Amino acid sequence: MPANSFNNFTEYGIGIGLRVPHYRHILSQKPVVDWFEIISENFMVDGGRPLEVLDSILEQYRVVQHGVAMYFGSADRLSREHLKKLKRLVKRTKTPWLSDHLCWGSVDGRYTHDLLPMPYTFAAAKATADNIREARDFLEVPICVENVSSYAEFHASEMTEWEFLSEVVERADCGILLDVNNIYVSSQNHNFDPYDYLNNVPPDRVGQIHIAGHSKFEKYILDTHDHPVLDPVWKMYAHAVKLVGRTATLLEWDDSIPTFDEVHNEALKANQFVEKLENAPA
Amino acid sequence: MKRSKPISSSKSLKTPRLDVRSRAELKALQSLMATAVFRPLTAQDGMQPRWIDGGKTSDLASTFIKPNDRLTSFDRLEIYNRVYWFRVLDCLYDDYPGLRAILGERKFMKLITAYLAKYPSASFTLRNLGSRLETFLRDEPRWVAPRPELALDMIRFEWAQVVAFDDGARPAITPDDILDARPEKLRLGLQPYLSLLELNYEVDEFLVAVKKSESAVLRSEASNTFEAMPHASGPEKRIRLPKRKRIHLAVHRHDNMLYYKRLDPEGFVILTALREGASVEDACLRGLSSTKRIGIDWSEEIKDYFNNWASLGWFCRFSKK
Known part of the structure; x- marks a missing residue:
């Protein structure tokens, strides 16, 4: 189950996000890391230091691309210019699969730089799936879509978020990047049981898992990626691994970033859940 | 830049809640929400209580966003409005330290807020957020008075x-x-x-x-x-x-x-x-x-x-x- 067509039949283990404060450490110390996830848009440039760093990383590490601005859920058609730039990067990194979010974020060429929630309707699912298919056909690489954390729900919705996610990935025939922290955050903001979510997504489509930390405010939880992973999220991760098996897992830490070792050690905690699963009696 | 037609809050109160049964209706909902997200915050960093037509923003928000037991439709929409502005202002705050030093923090924040209200981001990358700042200031030099020439040089x-x-x-x-x-x-x-x-x-x-x-x-x-709204943390040096x-x-x-x-x-x-x-x-x-x-x-x-x-x-x- 873990190595599937959605992650190009790879078994990548535990990775972390490649972030600027760690560049020097990684390039000089060359720590052993299963893989790095890069934010595609940071490297969709024409030259300079970002591409130099990326090339050095690619010489020594496996890299997977993760996007934040494809906006599969936008009613507008995907930007061909954006896809071309992305494809140039795909060729450079040889990413075995590519992920982006199940969300929208731009209208008529204006960008919010945010991952805005979808109305969970059949029409929205169809439009989103069409966009994903178009991207996959153009980029010629498997695509996994990631569930986002959200702070609003729409009156227009006709189904739950997990039903919507399933509808989209079945229609698009693509994979899922299952973000267990995002499920937890949304479950707290929208009063649903996160295990209902986990139990109802198609496990055979999960190509990758994300874990991260979040911040609690008085009336809602925000996905801030600036903390270690919290216990409820680790518990959900353990449950997710039971359902989908050993799957490429990535820790996101994007703000108040500590040392490389601290981030890496936090990510490696995921191994204990995988090992527990594998040592469990059949 | 093509802008979506503002939806009247008073009209929408009389109409059913927004449905999304086609790509066109999805576009209408996204245009409406984007319009709300791009509107500048109040002086207290909140969402503007009045919509473009003078009606209540809370009435408009309730036509498409569900409330929950802790937050109204307005509150939930406001989270996205605040996140957008904190992010883009934070980005320009970091990218233009020279301009900020010339103008001082308060004047700088007013300028970039006015700029982004007129020119919302038109690129997938925040790298290009300041690309039209020079054009904006040539059109509206009052934001950098009395030093428009110096400010333009720095930009x-x-x-x-x-x-x-x-x-x-x-x-x-x-x-x-x-x-x-x-x-x-x-x-x-x-x-x-x-x-x-x-x-x-x-x-x-x-x-x-x-x-x-x-x-x-x-x-x-x-x-x-995102981080908190960038504000001056103390007396400016x-x-x-x-x-x-x-x-x-x-x-x-x-x-x-x-x-x-x-x-x-x-x-x-x-x-x-x-x-x-x-x-x-x-x-x-x-x-x-x-x-x-x-x-x-x-x-x-x-x-x-x-x-x-x-x-x-x-x-x-x-x-x-």
């Missing part, structure tokens, strides 16, 4: 650094490549990452002083998390503003490090002419016809210019594009 200089950081590079031409070329025929291209600036203030030295005092770290990564003096700068990179280099006026004219497509001979003639300096061996000087520029990798094949 051009700071934008040139964005370009130098990651714009494309083409294969560099070495002196050997053009050894046998005839100057009257030879055209040279300049690297896309190289900006040539004629400025009225010594903004280069000023920016070095600003960065030293701030230990500023340039933003170089997009992120989908003002650095003496730059002197009025005509300078010529090349903003470029070498070994992927960012540099700015002062140019002689003649060198600036020659490079500008090359960029415009003049032959090497014509460019040199233009440079020399502009000079006010006497007693210089110009053949040696020009040879030094070209050797230096070539060693920095500034030349590439000329292309009409």
Whole structure:
């Protein structure tokens, strides 16, 4: 189950996000890391230091691309210019699969730089799936879509978020990047049981898992990626691994970033859940 | 830029809640929400209580966003409105430390808020967020009064650094490549990452002083998390503003490090002419016809210019594009 067509039949283990404060450490110390996830848009440039760093990383590490601005859920058609730039990067990194979010974020060429929630309707699912298919056909690489954390729900919705996610990935025939922290955050903001979510997504489509930390405010939880992973999220991760098996897992830490070792050690905690699963009696 | 037609809050109250049963209806909902997200925050960093038509924003929000047991529809929409503004203001705050130092924090925040209200981000990357700041200030110099010229110089200089950081590079031409070329025929291209600036203030030295005092770290990564609204954390330490003096700068990179280099006026004219497509001979003639300096061996000087520029990798094949 873990190595599937959605992650190009790879078994990548535990990775972390490649972030600027760690560049020097990684390039000089060359720590052993299963893989790095890069934010595609940071490297969709024409030259300079970002591409130099990326090339050095690619010489020594496996890299997977993760996007934040494809906006599969936008009613507008995907930007061909954006896809071309992305494809140039795909060729450079040889990413075995590519992920982006199940969300929208731009209208008529204006960008919010945010991952805005979808109305969970059949029409929205169809439009989103069409966009994903178009991207996959153009980029010629498997695509996994990631569930986002959200702070609003729409009156227009006709189904739950997990039903919507399933509808989209079945229609698009693509994979899922299952973000267990995002499920937890949304479950707290929208009063649903996160295990209902986990139990109802198609496990055979999960190509990758994300874990991260979040911040609690008085009336809602925000996905801030600036903390270690919290216990409820680790518990959900353990449950997710039971359902989908050993799957490429990535820790996101994007703000108040500590040392490389601290981030890496936090990510490696995921191994204990995988090992527990594998040592469990059949 | 095409803008979606604002939806009237009073009208929408009388109509059913927004449905999404087609791509067109999805577009309508997204346009409405984007309009709300792009509207500037109040002075208290909240969402504006009145919609574009004067109706209540809370009425409008309730037509498409569900409330829950803790938050109203307005509250939930406001989270996205705040996140957008915190993120984009934070980005420009980091990208324009020189302009911020010239204007002071409060004036700077007002300026970039007005700018982003008029020109919301039009690029998938935050890297391009300031790309229309110069145009905005040429149209509305009141935001930088009484120092519009200085502010414009700094904006051009700071934008040139964005370009130098990651714009494309083409294969560099070495002196050997053009050894046998005839100057009257030879055209040279300049690297896309190289900006040539004629400025009225010594903004280069000023920016070095600003960065030293701030230990500023340039933003170089997009992120989908956000921090709090950037505000002044204490009394501003003002650095003496730059002197009025005509300078010529090349903003470029070498070994992927960012540099700015002062140019002689003649060198600036020659490079500008090359960029415009003049032959090497014509460019040199233009440079020399502009000079006010006497007693210089110009053949040696020009040879030094070209050797230096070539060693920095500034030349590439000329292309009409």
